[in-house]
Amino acid sequence: MKVLVTGGAGFIGSHVVDRLVEKGHEVVVVDDLSTGRKENINPQAKFYHMDITSPKLEEVFQAEKPDFVNHHAAQMDVRKSIEDPLFDARVNILGTICLLECCCANKVGRIIFASSGGAICGEPRHLPVDERHPVSPISPYGLSKYTAEKYLRLYNLSHGLEYVALRYGNVYGPRQDPFGEAGVIAIFIGKMLRGKRPTIYGTGEQIRDYVYVGDVVEVNILAMEVQDGVTVNIGTGKGTSVNELFKILKERLGSNLDPIYAPPRMGELDSIFLEVSLAREKLGWSAQTDLVSGLDKTIDFFKERMGQAT
Ligand SMILES: NC(=O)c1ccc[n+]([C@@H]2O[C@H](COP(=O)([O-])OP(=O)(O)OC[C@H]3O[C@@H](n4cnc5c(N)ncnc54)[C@H](O)[C@@H]3O)[C@@H](O)[C@H]2O)c1
Structure with a gap:
């Protein structure tokens, strides 16, 4: 095709x-x-x-x-x-x-x-x-x-x-742009690998899939x-808060940085995660990668990219 x-x-x-x-x-x-x-x-x-x-x-x-x-x-x-x-x-x-x-x-x-x-x-x-x-x-x-x-x-x-x-x-995953406005995981990893504190907008209790x-x-x-x-x-059908995400990344990266909290941004939802049974039924698909293994692969990618840049 x-x-x-x-x-x-x-x-x-x-x-x-x-x-x-x-x-x-x-x-x-x-x-x-x-x-x-x-x-x-x-x-x-x-x-x-x-x-x-x-x-x-x-x-x-x-x-x-x-x-x-x-x-x-x-x-x-x-x-x-x-x-x-x-x-x-x-x-x-x-x-x-x-x-x-x-x-x-x-x-x-x-x-x-x-x-x-x-x-x-x-x-x-x-x-x-x-x-x-x-x-x-x-x-x-x-x-x-x-x-x-x-x-x-x-x-x-x-x-x-x-x-x-x-x-x-x-x-999320390898190749996501850590310098853009979207993609909190890439942004957090990018910053933490450069020794900078990531910014969490709002309380950090907002949930995403x-x-x-x-x-x-x-x-x-x-x-x-x-x-x-x-x-x-x-999606995965599971919600993870930004604070939880930060905590996992901090641990996986062995970082001692704390986030900076800033006011919430306009146009952003408070909390959402998706019901995913229709994808299973219609397409025979369900997410196979758990968050920690996905984050590890993403961290490896950014480490390698930064290594190449230095
Ligand atoms: N990343 C996410 O979490 C997410 C969530 C929901 C939906 N999406 C959708 O998935 C798609 C891909 O997102 P992504 O995260 O890979 O973003 P991305 O910015 O990496 O990819 C978008 C691509 O489209 C190209 N592009 C933009 N405007 C164009 C134009 N006018 N003509 C030709 N090319 C153009 C960009 O150069 C880029 O390569 C988008 O449609 C986005 O809305 C992404």
């Missing part, structure tokens, strides 16, 4: 690309390198340095004729979406529509979409949050992800384009094979 992966130079997308290549698929990456890195791109993938909103995207589809599209390109910074909602909507909503148009014009069989479990539902009315939980995003990012899901549904009805929307929890990137990759592969399109939560 030929798979076009948007955002294939980014954290999650590049791992998906590696696995697709490993499984013998032909892979085409479209990425504007706004947050992705060229060194993340698998050398066996064909790379187009391009914005998904570019009119030239159609030429890529005409030249490559992919069987599947795996859509990971996005503006994914909640705070940036509050500062610049137009930019967020341009990339996440218009960019998705551009892709959907190209998919339909070029007979793509299916699109797999990286959505968000937490950002679209807003402050949960009950925990864990299942796929039928009322939707009430509290940031433009959450709204743009939900709108993109609605466009997938619309194109499915109007054009018969199959889709799978994967609503991720907090994905941390899912390892290797498990997320596997569900992207399974989503290519499922019969009917679905929208499913992808």
Whole structure:
């Protein structure tokens, strides 16, 4: 199969690309390198340095004729979406529509979409949050992800384009950017390895569902094979507070640093974790990596990267 992966130079997308290549698929990456890195791109993938909103995207589809599209390109910074909602909507909503148009014009069989479990539902009315939980995003990012899901549904009805929307929890693992605004685990590890105290916004009692990137990759592969399109939560079904997370990292890193506490940030949820039984039922998937082993792998990656940089 030929798979076009948007955002294939980014954290999650590049791992998906590696696995697709490993499984013998032909892979085409479209990425504007706004947050992705060229060194993340698998050398066996064909790379187009391009914005998904570019009119030239159609030429890529005409030249490559992919069987599947795996859509990971996005503006994914909640705070940036509050500062610049137009930019967020341009990339996440218009960019998705551009892709959907190209998919339909070029007979793509299916699109797999990286959505968000937490950002679209807003402050949960009950925990864990299942796929039928009322939707009430509290940031433009959450709204743009939900709108993109609605466009997938619309194109499915109007054009018969199959889709799978994967609503991720907090994905973590090697290659996540520790210098960005998102990805608390990468940020904490990055800081602690440099001997700096990480900042915890709010009380630190806010809960998240941390899912390892290797498990997320596997569900992207399974989503290519499922019969009917679905929208499913992808998480561990377990909640971990930021304070607990810090405590585990401190212990695994053998650090004596304490965090700095700062006021909570706008647009961020208090607590969320996901109900994940639908993914098991529909895709035969469940998270296999426990938090401590996932964190150890992530720490090893950052240690190695820092070692290379010195
Ligand atoms: N990391 C998480 O915890 C998480 C949680 C829920 C959903 N997601 C979604 O998963 C996807 C991947 O997230 P990530 O954590 O790997 O982030 P990332 O920033 O590492 O990856 C996004 C990639 O998209 C590329 N990109 C951005 N705008 C683009 C554009 N206009 N045209 C082409 N390429 C563009 C970036 O250069 C980058 O390589 C995103 O859609 C994000 O919303 C991530």
